[in-house]
Amino acid sequence: xxxxxxxxxxxxxxxxxxxxxxxxxxxxxxxxxxxxxxxxxxxxxxxxxxxxxxxxxxxxxxxxxxxxxxxxxxxxxxxxxxxxxxxxxxxxxxxxxxxxxxxxxxxxxxxxxxxx
Amino acid sequence: xxxxxxxxxxxxxxxxxxxxxxxxxxxxxxxxxxxxxxxxxxxxxxxxxxxxxxxxxxxxxxxxxxxxxxxxxxxxxxxxxxxxxxxxxxxxxxxxxxxxxxxxxxxxxxxxxx
Numbered sequence: 001x002x003x004x005x006x007x008x009x010x011x012x013x014x015x016x017x018x019x020x021x022x023x024x025x026x027x028x029x030x031x032x033x034x035x036x037x038x039x040x041x042x043x044x045x046x047x048x049x050x051x052x053x054x055x056x057x058x059x060x061x062x063x064x065x066x067x068x069x070x071x072x073x074x075x076x077x078x079x080x081x082x083x084x085x086x087x088x089x090x091x092x093x094x095x096x097x098x099x100x101x102x103x104x105x106x107x108x109x110x111x112x113x114x115x116x
Numbered sequence: 117x118x119x120x121x122x123x124x125x126x127x128x129x130x131x132x133x134x135x136x137x138x139x140x141x142x143x144x145x146x147x148x149x150x151x152x153x154x155x156x157x158x159x160x161x162x163x164x165x166x167x168x169x170x171x172x173x174x175x176x177x178x179x180x181x182x183x184x185x186x187x188x189x190x191x192x193x194x195x196x197x198x199x200x201x202x203x204x205x206x207x208x209x210x211x212x213x214x215x216x217x218x219x220x221x222x223x224x225x226x227x228x229x230x
Contacts, residue, residue, distance in 0.1 A: 005196075008158075029162075030217070034217065034218075041225075042222070042223075043206065043220045043221065043222045043223050044160075044206070044220045046217070046218070046219075049217060091157075093159055093160070094161075097216050103148060103210055103212065103216020104148075104162070104165060105150075105210075105216060105217065105218060106162075107159045107160040107161075107162075108159055109150075109158060109159040110157075110158065110159045112157070
């Protein structure tokens with residue numbers, strides 16, 4: 001149980017285009033979902049916290065207009081990287097906490113974004 | 117604000133040897149504490165967690181960790197390392213008052229020598 005999926009697992013896009021990454025909790029309802037960014041050989045950097053039906057809370061320094069987060073349901077959150085540039089290339093990981101459970105986070109497998 | 121320090125960037129141990137990865141945290145109250153493992157290009161797998169109760173926590177793959185409040189530490193241990201344990205290990209502290217929002221340490225890379 002407590003499986004989180006991400007789609008796509010990897011994506012290559014051209015500079016200036018937008019790309020959407022989906023994060024789904026497959027067998028539980030997620031009260032909260034988190035979006036992280038990870039550079040090679042570095043730790044996870046929290047980008048934003050997403051609650052179902054409300055606006056995402058972004059961490060300091062994260063451009064909310066560039067990284068659009070939508071949490072449309074208790075099982076789906078999306079991250080859209082708008083007008084992507086090569087510096088946005090990174091590994092994006094989502095996690096979800098179980099509604100009514102403890103605050104343990106369940107992580108998705110990550111999405112590798114490469115902007116050319 | 118909460119923070120996590122993993123003092124060892126890289127550790128190398130021989131297969132079969134014991135392992136201890138250090139983690140120190142800063143948090144105003146009793147924290148949620150986690151250890152995760154990450155293989156290259158993969159997501160994070162939870163090894164073990166501490167929420168309350170017994171300070172010695174058992175996890176998967178033979179790992180354990182001990183919460184020491186007086187030292188603000190949550191060190192990860194394994195008595196005998198296997199070559200498949202080579203990976204990146206992250207310690208994290210979760211905020212009880214903020215839906216478990218977690219702060220991660222910088223990670224420790226474990227290399228296992230044959």
